Amino acid sequence: MARVDFYRLTRDPVERVLPAIATRILGAGDRLLVVAAPALQRQAIDEALWTHAPASFLPHGAAGSPDEEIEPILIAGTLDPSPANRARHVALADGEWRDDALGFDRAFLLFDNSRIDDARATWRKLSATEGAEIHFWKQDENGRWAEGP
Numbered sequence: 001m002a003r004v005d006f007y008r009l010t011r012d013p014v015e016r017v018l019p020a021i022a023t024r025i026l027g028a029g030d031r032l033l034v035v036a037a038p039a040l041q042r043q044a045i046d047e048a049l050w051t052h053a054p055a056s057f058l059p060h061g062a063a064g065s066p067d068e069e070i071e072p073i074l075i076a077g078t079l080d081p082s083p084a085n086r087a088r089h090v091a092l093a094d095g096e097w098r099d100d101a102l103g104f105d106r107a108f109l110l111f112d113n114s115r116i117d118d119a120r121a122t123w124r125k126l127s128a129t130e131g132a133e134i135h136f137w138k139q140d141e142n143g144r145w146a147e148g149p
Contacts, residue, residue, distance in 0.1 A: 002102045003133045004126055006119060009112045011139045014093045015044045019052035021091060021108060026058065026072050031087040033104075034060075034075045036094040042075050045093060049073065097122040102132060 009017060018034065025032045036042045042062070049058040061067055063076035068084040076083070079090065081100045088105040092098060095111030095118065111119045126132045137145050 001131050001133050002104060003106045003135070004101070005106065005108050006123060006134065006136045007108060007110045007145075008116070008119070008136070008138050009110060011141065011143055013112075014041070014110045015048040017110060017139075018045060018091060018093055019048055019058060022049065022058050022060075022073055023052070025089050030089055031071075031085050032073045033080070033083045033085065033087040033090045034073060035077070035079045035090060035092050035098070036075070037077055037096065038094060039077070041094055042077060045075055095119070102129070 007017060022032055034045060036045060046060065046062070049060045052058055058073060059071065060073035060075060061071035063074050063080070063084065068074055071085050074083055074085040074087060079098045079100050081103045089108070090101050090104045091108040091110060092101060093110050095109065095115035097109055097118070101107035109119065109122065123134065126134050135147055136149065137147055139145055
């Protein structure tokens, strides 16, 4: 069963939220595929992964690079259902749902208010999909995340 976590970004942009998610995934010994169609967004995510923690960075690389197979975090413009780094987690950082995400153990759909209608339609679709466990997360004014409606 695939788990899908909806993250509604009302306070912080994806570049601030994604490194925290990636840190937890890497801490558990897993790998992550980050998907964002816009090149500028992929660049912003790349920079955020370098600067997330002052004393270190989150190891990552771009899909199609020579070292893509060894990268714990792979940033791509499209979703490859069998990513080179063998990730079992996928973060859809551009807020666009892709059905191939259900082939991963866990998918994160990160979206802001400009994609709220798309996210609601995806929620309804996945609610009717057998084998999908869906969760919704929202951020409070202090930046803490809570599961809820």
